[in-house]
Amino acid sequence: MFKMKTPLAAGIAAAAAIAITAGCASTDSADGKVDYTKMSSAELAEYLIFETNSFRLDQPTQEGTTVRDRQVQDELQKVCSETRNRPSPEQAGKIIADARASVQYPEGGIQLGDWKKGRELAWSGFGFRVGHNVDDHSNRDVGGNCYNCHQMATDRVGGNIGPSLTGYGKTRGNNEATRKFVYEMIYNPHTYFPCTSMPRMGANGLLEEQAIADIMAYMLHPDSPVNQ
Secondary structure: OOOOOOHHHHOOOOOOOOHHHHOOOOOEOOOOOEOHHHOOHHHHHHHHHHOOOOOOOOOEOOOOOEHHHHOOOOHHHHHHHHOOOOOOHHHHHHHHHHHHHHOOOOOOOOOOOOHHHHHHHHOOOOOOOOOOOOOOOOOOOOOOOHHHOOOOOOOOOOOOOOOOOOOHHHHHOOOHHHHHHHHHHHHOHHHOOOOOOOOOOOOOOOOOHHHHHHHHHHHHOOOOHHHO
């Protein structure tokens, strides 16, 4: 269900068969130890993750799998990695079609939630993290991490990887077409932009329906700081 594209593993999966997987034949030094200087960046990343026990790959994750499972790309991620996020027209068409098929809409239509709750979620990176301090979803809501890529309201400083969303609702309005677009972008942005870097928050089960509604309200409600 859940496949996380981690910074290291994302650059690894494009290499279908590398020497490190076959016993490091091309990277052995004279004394039998691994020679890092002969490794490509992808080989070194895969070696460090999967062969050195530097990572607890057996550690359970919040979605009920293991850290090792998170390193395995799904079919979409493989295509995007192999094409360096430039899929062919045929590949892009399939990505869009699959993304559209993945979207599940709320019963009763797409409605806005509580923009105040949405503000907290949009500026929160909590959730699905594992390590020495594992995120406990039972005592805190999973955040959308929107601020990491987008500037949103002017009362805080966000990222610039994605487009600025400041004034989004004021510019686009709170109408059915806008709500549908925003919902689909949060749920599965590949519906519009195949091989985008934006996470599939709904399709991958990262955000629940109410959380998406609250974040949408933060973007679109006229009283939200985003639209002041």
